[in-house]
Amino acid sequence: MTRACTPSWAETTNGDGFGIGWYDAAPAPRVFRSIEPAWNDQNLRELAGHISSHLFFAHIRAAIGSAVQQANCHPFRHGRWLFMHNGFIDGFAAIKRDLVLAVDESLFPQIKGQADTEILFCLALTFGLADDPPDAVARAIGFVGACGRQRGITDPFQGTIATSDGESLRVFRYSSQGRSRSLFFSRDARTVKRQYPGRHALQQLSDDARFVVSEPIGDLPGAWVELARTG
Amino acid sequence: MTRACTPSWAETTNGDGFGIGWYDAAPAPRVFRSIEPAWNDQNLRELAGHISSHLFFAHIRAAIGSAVQQANCHPFRHGRWLFMHNGFIDGFAAIKRDLVLAVDESLFPQIKGQADTEILFCLALTFGLADDPPDAVARAIGFVGACGRQRGITDPFQGTIATSDGESLRVFRYSSQGRSRSLFFSRDARTVKRQYPGRHALQQLSDDARFVVSEPIGDLPGAWVELARTG
Amino acid sequence: MTRACTPSWAETTNGDGFGIGWYDAAPAPRVFRSIEPAWNDQNLRELAGHISSHLFFAHIRAAIGSAVQQANCHPFRHGRWLFMHNGFIDGFAAIKRDLVLAVDESLFPQIKGQADTEILFCLALTFGLADDPPDAVARAIGFVGACGRQRGITDPFQGTIATSDGESLRVFRYSSQGRSRSLFFSRDARTVKRQYPGRHALQQLSDDARFVVSEPIGDLPGAWVELARTG
Amino acid sequence: MTRACTPSWAETTNGDGFGIGWYDAAPAPRVFRSIEPAWNDQNLRELAGHISSHLFFAHIRAAIGSAVQQANCHPFRHGRWLFMHNGFIDGFAAIKRDLVLAVDESLFPQIKGQADTEILFCLALTFGLADDPPDAVARAIGFVGACGRQRGITDPFQGTIATSDGESLRVFRYSSQGRSRSLFFSRDARTVKRQYPGRHALQQLSDDARFVVSEPIGDLPGAWVELARTG
Numbered sequence: 001m002t003r004a005c006t007p008s009w010a011e012t013t014n015g016d017g018f019g020i021g022w023y024d025a026a027p028a029p030r031v032f033r034s035i036e037p038a039w040n041d042q043n044l045r046e047l048a049g050h051i052s053s054h055l056f057f058a059h060i061r062a063a064i065g066s067a068v069q070q071a072n073c074h075p076f077r078h079g080r081w082l083f084m085h086n087g088f089i090d091g092f093a094a095i096k097r098d099l100v101l102a103v104d105e106s107l108f109p110q111i112k113g114q115a116d117t118e119i120l121f122c123l124a125l126t127f128g129l130a131d132d133p134p135d136a137v138a139r140a141i142g143f144v145g146a147c148g149r150q151r152g153i154t155d156p157f158q159g160t161i162a163t164s165d166g167e168s169l170r171v172f173r174y175s176s177q178g179r180s181r182s183l184f185f186s187r188d189a190r191t192v193k194r195q196y197p198g199r200h201a202l203q204q205l206s207d208d209a210r211f212v213v214s215e216p217i218g219d220l221p222g223a224w225v226e227l228a229r230t231g
Numbered sequence: 232m233t234r235a236c237t238p239s240w241a242e243t244t245n246g247d248g249f250g251i252g253w254y255d256a257a258p259a260p261r262v263f264r265s266i267e268p269a270w271n272d273q274n275l276r277e278l279a280g281h282i283s284s285h286l287f288f289a290h291i292r293a294a295i296g297s298a299v300q301q302a303n304c305h306p307f308r309h310g311r312w313l314f315m316h317n318g319f320i321d322g323f324a325a326i327k328r329d330l331v332l333a334v335d336e337s338l339f340p341q342i343k344g345q346a347d348t349e350i351l352f353c354l355a356l357t358f359g360l361a362d363d364p365p366d367a368v369a370r371a372i373g374f375v376g377a378c379g380r381q382r383g384i385t386d387p388f389q390g391t392i393a394t395s396d397g398e399s400l401r402v403f404r405y406s407s408q409g410r411s412r413s414l415f416f417s418r419d420a421r422t423v424k425r426q427y428p429g430r431h432a433l434q435q436l437s438d439d440a441r442f443v444v445s446e447p448i449g450d451l452p453g454a455w456v457e458l459a460r461t462g
Numbered sequence: 463m464t465r466a467c468t469p470s471w472a473e474t475t476n477g478d479g480f481g482i483g484w485y486d487a488a489p490a491p492r493v494f495r496s497i498e499p500a501w502n503d504q505n506l507r508e509l510a511g512h513i514s515s516h517l518f519f520a521h522i523r524a525a526i527g528s529a530v531q532q533a534n535c536h537p538f539r540h541g542r543w544l545f546m547h548n549g550f551i552d553g554f555a556a557i558k559r560d561l562v563l564a565v566d567e568s569l570f571p572q573i574k575g576q577a578d579t580e581i582l583f584c585l586a587l588t589f590g591l592a593d594d595p596p597d598a599v600a601r602a603i604g605f606v607g608a609c610g611r612q613r614g615i616t617d618p619f620q621g622t623i624a625t626s627d628g629e630s631l632r633v634f635r636y637s638s639q640g641r642s643r644s645l646f647f648s649r650d651a652r653t654v655k656r657q658y659p660g661r662h663a664l665q666q667l668s669d670d671a672r673f674v675v676s677e678p679i680g681d682l683p684g685a686w687v688e689l690a691r692t693g
Numbered sequence: 694m695t696r697a698c699t700p701s702w703a704e705t706t707n708g709d710g711f712g713i714g715w716y717d718a719a720p721a722p723r724v725f726r727s728i729e730p731a732w733n734d735q736n737l738r739e740l741a742g743h744i745s746s747h748l749f750f751a752h753i754r755a756a757i758g759s760a761v762q763q764a765n766c767h768p769f770r771h772g773r774w775l776f777m778h779n780g781f782i783d784g785f786a787a788i789k790r791d792l793v794l795a796v797d798e799s800l801f802p803q804i805k806g807q808a809d810t811e812i813l814f815c816l817a818l819t820f821g822l823a824d825d826p827p828d829a830v831a832r833a834i835g836f837v838g839a840c841g842r843q844r845g846i847t848d849p850f851q852g853t854i855a856t857s858d859g860e861s862l863r864v865f866r867y868s869s870q871g872r873s874r875s876l877f878f879s880r881d882a883r884t885v886k887r888q889y890p891g892r893h894a895l896q897q898l899s900d901d902a903r904f905v906v907s908e909p910i911g912d913l914p915g916a917w918v919e920l921a922r923t924g
Contacts, residue, residue, distance in 0.1 A: 013706050013708065015706065015708040015730045015732075016730065016733055024281060026280060026281070030277050030278075030280070030281050031277055032274050032277055032278070033273070033274065034274070035729065036728065036729065036761065037708045037709065037730065039708075040709055040756055040760075040761050042264070042301060042760070043263050043264065043265070043274070046261050046262055046263055047261075047263070047278075049257060049261070050255060050257070050261050050282070051281070063733050067531070067532065067533050067574060067575075067733075067735070068729065068733045069529070069531035069532065069533060070273060070529065070531065071529050071531060071576070093571035094571070096570065096571055097567060097570045097571070100562070101563070105559060108558065108559045109555035109556070109558055109559070111576070112529060112576060113529075113576070114533070114573070114574060114575070244475050244477065246475065246477040246499045246501075247499065247502055266498065267497065267498065267530065268477045268478065268499065270477075271478055271525050271529075271530045273529070294502050298502075298504070298762070298763065298764050298805060298806075299498065299502045300760070300762035300763065300764060301760065301762065302760050302762060302807070324802035325802070327801065327802055328798060328801045328802070331793070332794070336790060339789065339790045340786035340787070340789055340790070342807070343760060343807060344760075344807070345764070345804070345805060345806070486743060488742060488743070492739050492740075492742070492743050493739055494736050494739055494740070495735070495736065496736070504726070504763060505725050505726065505727070505736070508723050508724055508725055509723075509725070509740075511719060511723070512717060512719070512723050512744070513743070532735060
């Protein structure tokens with residue numbers, strides 16, 4: 001298999017579990033997570049046909065260092081908030097203790113797994129995610145960067161992040177070395193439907209449907225807009 | 232652990248996977264199955280809070296002979312039909328070939344697992360479950376009995392069965408040796424709610440809610456009526 | 463099922479995964495862990511027939527609070543050491559941060575799960591398990607007790623512990639409230655074999671075989687000696 | 694990810710479980726199988742360091758139609774025999790009943806899964822695998838081909854097969870359409886070790902070690918010899 005066009009930091013197979021999160025009438029979002037590859041998961045197929053929501057999260061995992069277990073699968077949840085991440089904290093083992101100590105004491109008992117993203121989420125919560133999401137995420141990433149550099153790690157953070165409280169969706173992209181992972185959103189659904197009249201799945205989209213994705217999916221030229229690269 | 236009151240044919244722990252099935256607006260019912268014990272399954276907890284339906288099936292499995300895998304978890308599904316079973320076919324390995332050969336050829340490719348119940352379900356479908364459920368189930372059990380006795384098995388079948396097409400629920404109890412497993416249904420929900428005003432979960436039941444169970448659950452004396460033993 | 467004789471602190475079903483550990487010629491012991499119940503695990507059956515060792519650990523888990531995942535299954539391993547525990551730290555969520563902060567910084571990145579026992583093991587390692595096992599385990603339990611009482615927990619610790627470096631096996635029993643779980647060892651294997659000439663599995667034991675168990679197994683009156691209760 | 698050089702019939706990711714089989718002093722070979730991807734399976738890593746044998750089978754699975762469950766993972770076992778297969782029976786659902794009916798009645802109860810390979814193995818056993826492996830495998834493939842063509846399937850079989858009784862290893866390659874999958878064996882281990890002095894893993898091979906693989910592994914030009922294509 002040729003992998004010539006795959007950037008060196010990207011995993012080519014995301015088969016180490018997956019997770020979906022969605023909002024319904026309940027106070028907290030729902031989460032379904034599995035340690036098996038998404039592609040042949042029968043339960044996912046069943047649920048995908050059953051669940052309807054105005055806001056979905058979906059994540060397929062390529063484990064980097066931490067174990068393949070449900071507690072390490074995205075999205076992570078706290079109260080109304082969902083959080084997921086495509087990327088990693090470099091040198092996480094070396095700075096994990098520093099990061100964990102900075103997590104608000106009340107959040108500490110809720111840490112369930114060992115994924116770097118769960119700690120990042122806890123830091124964002126600690127730094128005020130509920131009040132000012134962009135500021136909290138920026139401070140969390142900044143703190144990771146500071147801890148990493150203190151331990152001699154050159155590029156401590158890179159990735160894209162999605163988080164929501166069920167009302168609005170916030171996405172971020174950042175890289176310590178200025179080469180952030182990609183992030184795309186879909187064009188207006190009416191436009192995409194006109195562009196691909198023969199694609200049945202697309203035709204079922206409501207007019208206000210919108211996707212935000214790490215990488216373009218579905219071989220749909222013209223359907224995706226890349227978020228400007230600032231980091 | 233004392234197990235003095237447990238009949239000899241009953242498994243004391245049903246930890247070999249579980250399954251739920253339910254009907255929504257889709258043509259076929261939904262099924263969610265897992266090979267882990269139900270008691271600590273996080274996804275089950277999530278889904279139990281999310282799914283609503285007018286008709287649910289739920290089954291916890293104690294594997295008897297066949298592997299712990301999703302394809303062997305109840306409820307089984309075919310078209311609109313769900314089917315589950317508490318019991319077993321005695322000497323199943325010895326008569327399995329006879330039974331499988333009697334399954335309608337069109338159903339054969341849909342056999343996904345190795346559970347005796349899946350074959351029983353296929354036999355019931357072969358014998359006309361969609362047209363006359365009681366007759367089809369009776370003929371399926373009768374056929375199992377005939378095959379078993381031909382191979383020298385004294386008591387080939389015992390168990391309770393539940394099946395539905397989403398409209399009505401049919402339950403059966405039968406034993407080749409005349410000692411069928413138990414089967415109970417719940418009294419009128421308004422009565423039970425009046426009887427247990429402090430039980431929060433019960434108070435949430437709608438007035439027309441009804442449970443059919445293999446064994447009384449929830450320590451609720453007075454809430455259950457046993458189906459008359461005819462087999 | 464009657465459970466009248468089960469003490470209130472004991473779990474009646476240990477179906478939340480299991481683990482075995484053993485020593486061979488390699489520098490570190492081997493560990494095999496699974497999140498499925500041990501009773502129907504096909505791989506366990508295969509390995510049980512294949513592996514031979516002078517020293518085995520085996521543990522079946524009843525999850526109390528932490529997730530059913532391999533990283534929470536006993537035995538835990540560090541270097542030459544294996545460690546397992548039957549019991550729990552009461553109020554673990556409340557004191558976990560205090561405990562984790564006391565773990566040696568070099569051990570911190572190796573924490574893989576969320577089980578109380580893993581933290582207890584890390585504390586014992588921090589307090590010198592390799593040099594003086596009884597002292598280190600006593601100090602670890604003492605520290606858990608002190609942290610717990612500081613947070614208002616009446617009986618922070620109870621359980622039995624087994625640990626080894628492959629040379630000797632150390633077992634401990636202790637309870638903050640003076641009602642420790644039980645711990646038994648088997649009588650001289652020659653005696654047991656003479657006592658049960660018809661038990662094939664026992665006859666295969668070498669003359670110097672010895673079991674240490676939380677509870678007597680195998681319905682073998684006369685084969686077990688209870689460790690004196692001091693805690 | 695570019696996949697330009699991947700033949701159309703090859704799966705690019707084998708993440709649907711795996712299995713290993715090996716021979717030790719026991720009458721039957723051992724098998725270890727898992728439904729998770731091999732690449733992050735902790736138990737596989739443990740066992741790979743522990744097990745030694747003169748003959749290993751290893752298989753990573755890309756499920757084609759049948760469920761991801763241990764019973765469908767290769768290698769399959771019967772008595773002294775192991776059997777695995779890289780390929781598939783085209784139109785398996787349509788001819789499965791014909792194939793199953795041809796399986797010796799004594800073998801029928803031992804069918805545990807739904808994989809086409811398990812049925813192929815049962816057919817080879819039925820046709821005398823223990824007496825004349827090449828003839829039995831040829832007859833099994835021939836029977837599959839005949840059944841397939843009778844049902845209108847153009848190219849019913851393609852794949853490579855490995856089977857052993859612990860003494861000798863037999864490998865086969867065949868395709869109904871004359872484009873069989875590849876099959877390679879490694880050159881003399883002393884030659885390979887001389888050729889790659891810096892590859893630590895290779896240097897640990899004994900002089901008589903030999904690999905037979907579906908596709909060259911390890912980026913080792915010069916180390917592999919392709920079996921002549923006859924089918």
